[in-house]
Amino acid sequence: MDVIANGGVSWDTTSFLFDFSVENDDCNAIFDKTVLFLMMRTMPSVLINEIGTVRKKWTDRLPVALLYPNIYSVAVSNLGFQLVYSLLNRIDGVVCERFVYPRAGEPFRSLESSRPLRDFPLVFGSVSFEHDYPRLAAMLAAGAIAPFAEDRASVISPGEPVVVLGGVGVFMNPEPLALFADVMVIGEAEAILEPLIGLLRHFTTSSRADLTMTIGTSVPGCYIPGAYHFSWKENGAVAAVTRPLALPARVTKVVAPVMDTAAHSTLLSPDAELGMYMVELGRGCSRGCRFCAAGFIYRPPRLWSAEAIVQGLKERPDQMDRVGLLGMEMASEATTDVIAAYLHGDGCSLSFSSLRADRISEQMMQLLADSQLKSVAIAADGCSERLRTLINKGLSRADLLSAAVRLVTAGIFQLKLYVMIGLPTETYDDLDEFVALVDQLQASILPIGRERGRVTELTLSINCFVPKPWTPFQYCAFGGLTAAEAAVTSTGPALTALKGKVKYLRRKLAAKANLQLKFDHPEQALQQAVYARADRRIGPVLLDIGSGRYTFKQALQRHGLNPWQYAVRARNYDEMMCWEVIDHGIHAHYLWEEYERALQGRLTAACQPDICRRCGVCHAAP
Numbered sequence: 001m002d003v004i005a006n007g008g009v010s011w012d013t014t015s016f017l018f019d020f021s022v023e024n025d026d027c028n029a030i031f032d033k034t035v036l037f038l039m040m041r042t043m044p045s046v047l048i049n050e051i052g053t054v055r056k057k058w059t060d061r062l063p064v065a066l067l068y069p070n071i072y073s074v075a076v077s078n079l080g081f082q083l084v085y086s087l088l089n090r091i092d093g094v095v096c097e098r099f100v101y102p103r104a105g106e107p108f109r110s111l112e113s114s115r116p117l118r119d120f121p122l123v124f125g126s127v128s129f130e131h132d133y134p135r136l137a138a139m140l141a142a143g144a145i146a147p148f149a150e151d152r153a154s155v156i157s158p159g160e161p162v163v164v165l166g167g168v169g170v171f172m173n174p175e176p177l178a179l180f181a182d183v184m185v186i187g188e189a190e191a192i193l194e195p196l197i198g199l200l201r202h203f204t205t206s207s208r209a210d211l212t213m214t215i216g217t218s219v220p221g222c223y224i225p226g227a228y229h230f231s232w233k234e235n236g237a238v239a240a241v242t243r244p245l246a247l248p249a250r251v252t253k254v255v256a257p258v259m260d261t262a263a264h265s266t267l268l269s270p271d272a273e274l275g276m277y278m279v280e281l282g283r284g285c286s287r288g289c290r291f292c293a294a295g296f297i298y299r300p301p302r303l304w305s306a307e308a309i310v311q312g313l314k315e316r317p318d319q320m321d322r323v324g325l326l327g328m329e330m331a332s333e334a335t336t337d338v339i340a341a342y343l344h345g346d347g348c349s350l351s352f353s354s355l356r357a358d359r360i361s362e363q364m365m366q367l368l369a370d371s372q373l374k375s376v377a378i379a380a381d382g383c384s385e386r387l388r389t390l391i392n393k394g395l396s397r398a399d400l401l402s403a404a405v406r407l408v409t410a411g412i413f414q415l416k417l418y419v420m421i422g423l424p425t426e427t428y429d430d431l432d433e434f435v436a437l438v439d440q441l442q443a444s445i446l447p448i449g450r451e452r453g454r455v456t457e458l459t460l461s462i463n464c465f466v467p468k469p470w471t472p473f474q475y476c477a478f479g480g481l482t483a484a485e486a487a488v489t490s491t492g493p494a495l496t497a498l499k500g501k502v503k504y505l506r507r508k509l510a511a512k513a514n515l516q517l518k519f520d521h522p523e524q525a526l527q528q529a530v531y532a533r534a535d536r537r538i539g540p541v542l543l544d545i546g547s548g549r550y551t552f553k554q555a556l557q558r559h560g561l562n563p564w565q566y567a568v569r570a571r572n573y574d575e576m577m578c579w580e581v582i583d584h585g586i587h588a589h590y591l592w593e594e595y596e597r598a599l600q601g602r603l604t605a606a607c608q609p610d611i612c613r614r615c616g617v618c619h620a621a622p
């Protein structure tokens with residue numbers, strides 16, 4: 001790659017319009033213009049130790065800014081963001097530079113050449129998580145880009161760019177961010193970026209409206225939100241959607257072709273939250289857990305071949321021997337054994353996000369033991385066996401106990417157990433069963449540690465369930481309320497119910513030894529629940545919150561929106577959901593049937609893409 005010094009850049013601090021304080025995490029980044037001015041000519045220190053940075057000359061290249069609406073350590077840990085950075089830079093004649101959400105005093109400039117956002121005619125944003133939505137709005141505004149697409153000039157230029165948004169947040173529900181985007185990418189980047197860039201190259205000879213219309217009519221998976229107009233019913237539901245007839249009524253998701261080399265880390269940094277080389281075992285998940293958006297929007301489930309995964313592992317830099325595997329839940333025992341044998345032979349240690357308690361082979365267990373992993377997370381997800389059936393997790397108490405015992409026996413003395421509260425139909429009996437499970441787990445694992453002179457620790461991560469689009473639970477009320485309880489047009493009952501359960505569990509679990517408790521805050525889960533099922537009317541709210549001038553509550557009030565309508569209101573089968581403007585190929589009735597099966601306590605078998613036609617994604621009629 002070519003390396004150049006910064007040049008020809010006008011340092012314009014007046015472009016920073018916003019006080020960037022965003023509630024709820026450590027991203028409070030209040031811009032101080034003096035600090036900013038002093039820092040702007042230096043290369044970001046994070047890049048000094050980063051492996052995989054791409055620096056290209058700008059001459060005769062199309063500059064693309066790539067935004068990640070969170071701080072560097074989070075951005076560089078996100079495989080999707082890395083993938084888009086690498087794919088864009090692989091395209092001939094493109095130079096892609098990253099922007100991350102700055103910490104206090106850091107400049108808001110591209111990481112690679114320290115240019116301002118207004119130098120880029122194309123701005124891409126990769127959005128994975130709902131809590132990042134206000135930050136994305138703030139980044140556009142702070143970069144002196146008109147945050148709303150309708151306010152951008154017809155002539156496209158640096159400073160008046162085309163804004164393209166993608167990422168899992170966008171293809172779960174594009175509507176909360178619709179006002180900010182000229183184009184939204186519905187699907188997996190590998191399949192869309194090249195043809196999209198092919199058209200965007202013509203930005204100088206085409207008006208914004210003409211260019212986006214051409215993209216919307218010719219590039220599969222591209223949604224042009226400004227061309228779709230929604231009207232609303234009184235309760236917040238969609239009444240109707242209109243569009244120019246040339247555009248599809250629904251934009252079909254595009255999936256990546258089968259890979260010879262599994263997607264893997266292309267950036268490595270000691271500052272990353274996850275300090276490891278990541279390799280994807282596949283996309284999607286075959287298990288069909290009814291709360292999990294990723295399990296539905298990444299359908300069909302695809303497991304890469306063992307060869308493709310090993311090839312992905314081989315691409316890692318020499319000095320990197322800690323490997324993280326993504327998608328362990330789905331991998332077959334045969335595949336994980338091939339991977340385990342390879343990693344063992346290469347002296348690698350292993351890590352992963354979470355583990356399915358009933359899927360740990362002997363070989364994998366041995367590798368885990370050899371990896372000197374300090375802790376492993378097990379996702380139980382539901383408090384009781386009844387709820388684990390309701391969510392289609394299907395894990396028994398015996399599965400969880402056996403996994404915990406095997407892991408501690410293998411020398412992993414810190415276990416984490418994830419569970420949700422506020423699932424549909426949940427009662428205090430389910431919580432009591434969870435407390436009993438914790439007792440049984442401790443009775444099983446603490447003696448093993450004691451025998452070896454070690455302290456065994458169990459951490460419970462207790463999170464509030466958030467209903468997500470494209471899942472069978474998209475119809476549910478937030479907070480575990482029944483439809484009747486959720487009819488009160490207030491978020492109060494949902495928050496009260498969740499806070500009551502947090503308090504109850506805290507009391508029941510407080511006195512136990514060697515037990516750490518981590519609780520989600522119901523108010524923060526409420527924000528996530530609002531953003532997850534919101535429509536485009538939330539756009540000005542996101543901008544207000546991102547500016548740091550208004551709290552979540554104040555911003556909603558300013559724009560006359562009741563959070564109940566998005567987060568708490570239960571939906572019927574007949575309701576047109578705003579996210580149905582995109583099409584994941586899942587039959588309209590399938591999600592409702594799965595919801596009904598959940599309430600009946602019936603499990604649904606895992607996906608079998610070769611023979612199954614159940615949800616409509618596989619073997620769809622041409």
Ligand code: SF4
Nearest residue numbers: 607608609612615618
């Ligand atoms: S058609 Fe069957 S195998 Fe394919 S994604 Fe749907 S449920 Fe899974």
